[in-house]
Structure formats: structure tokens, C-alpha cells
Amino acid sequence: MKNRNIIQHKDGKPVYASRFEVVQHIILRNGWEYYLEETDKDGRAFGFVMGFESEWGDVYLPEVEPYIANIARGRDLNHIMPPAGYAWEDDEG
Numbered sequence: 001m002k003n004r005n006i007i008q009h010k011d012g013k014p015v016y017a018s019r020f021e022v023v024q025h026i027i028l029r030n031g032w033e034y035y036l037e038e039t040d041k042d043g044r045a046f047g048f049v050m051g052f053e054s055e056w057g058d059v060y061l062p063e064v065e066p067y068i069a070n071i072a073r074g075r076d077l078n079h080i081m082p083p084a085g086y087a088w089e090d091d092e093g
Contacts, residue, residue, distance in 0.1 A: 005089035
């Protein structure tokens, strides 16, 4: 499985200290997008959520599972756009 890193961009420049490894990308039926790390044994994952607001935080996956429209992991992450204000690190070069 190949994970990808997102890096925030400010003033057109990458902020490498913001690097975050994305293991899974989830889209809900309402259009919210989740860029998440690995889910822990309790069903929680930390990551970036784009919805009404864009924010970092924990997501309890059993709570959103009934609303999932799509999940991308591994090589499927190559077909996903990064969140607004971020870029994929492997696209930087």
C-alpha cells in the first residue's frame, strides 16, 4: 500500500513542517472529504476534514460509515485531489 503526504502551501510556498501522511481518503454522500491517517483499534482516525469548515481533528469512523460514498487507499490515492491549500508532496518535484 502506498500512502501519500500532503503539505500545506502558504503564499505559494510549501510548508514542509505541515507534512501529513494520508492513508485513506473518504468522501461522504454530502460531499465532505476526509484525509485520514490509519484508523486505530477503537475506530478513530486523525486527519483533515473539508466540510462546512475545513479543520484538523479526530473522526469516529463508525459514526460516518453509513454516509460513505467512496474510500480511496493505497494507489487509489493517486487519483485524489489534495485538500484546498495543500499539495501532494510527491507532486512537488
